[in-house]
Amino acid sequence: MAKTSQAAGLHRASLTKLHDLDAALELMYYGWRGMTLEADEYLAKQGLSRPHHRILYVVARRPDIAIGSLIEILGISKQALNRPLNLLLERKLLTSKRSPEQHRSKLLRLTAAGQRVEQRASDHERKVLREAFDRVGAPGAAAWMGVMEAIADAN
Template sequence: MIDQNDSRSLHAAAELFFFTYRAFTSRPDRLLAERGLGRVHHRILYFVGRHPQLAVNALLGILGVSKQALNAPLRQLVEMQLVAVEVAAHDRRVKQLSLTAAGQALEDELTGVQTQHLAAAFAAAGSEAAAGWQQAMQAILDQA
């Protein structure tokens, strides 16, 4: 248990979080770098993969970025034929995003590495610890 009044314990937890995130993202980052892509590209692929025909404006909201910040990486993914853009049938002003077969394969590879990390960690820690981790992560989100 981490003593919430002990700054050393909290700093140690923050360090662990940092190093864990680095380990969690290191292999996907290498795979992305081989293609000239970065972490933002993975986030786009991930959320478009989870929400086929996702509107660009909805993706902006999910990622919490501006149109300018999204434009270049999204354009790159479209040019690489990893993401397809279609006009929505209900409103021609709305652009909807989906993964191509190549985009889905890349997203599966990138996220597969991460889900394997999570599965191994949850198995090692046990279901009670996994539930506690999910509660802690949700509490961080709720405070943000």
């Protein structure tokens, strides 16, 4: 047992805090990991990963989205989108069809199977959030959202 390999857990290392915000900084890191861990495990079991989930997530919330718009939202190149997208089409988690009038673009939509996978993966993430929110109550949750909005819009 050379490798410690609690692997997934990766206990929040207790490092000396050089600055008062170091704890918050590390919490952001471990928070992201904590939220996505179970979802990633579920996705891996389906032979999928984070990029696939991101596609499913967006298409679920923008049915009939065109590929170009998807590229914009995901912020990756069309070549980078290509492989995961084709996998999802092959697996019939997504369908694409030309729109009736706007024939130039293809419209993406989730199949029932795709909805199921998207929902289960996202559920894992939402479950973590829900439990955390439950622990601190509605005011705490609202405060969290306020801080995260400020951080997200920092740029």
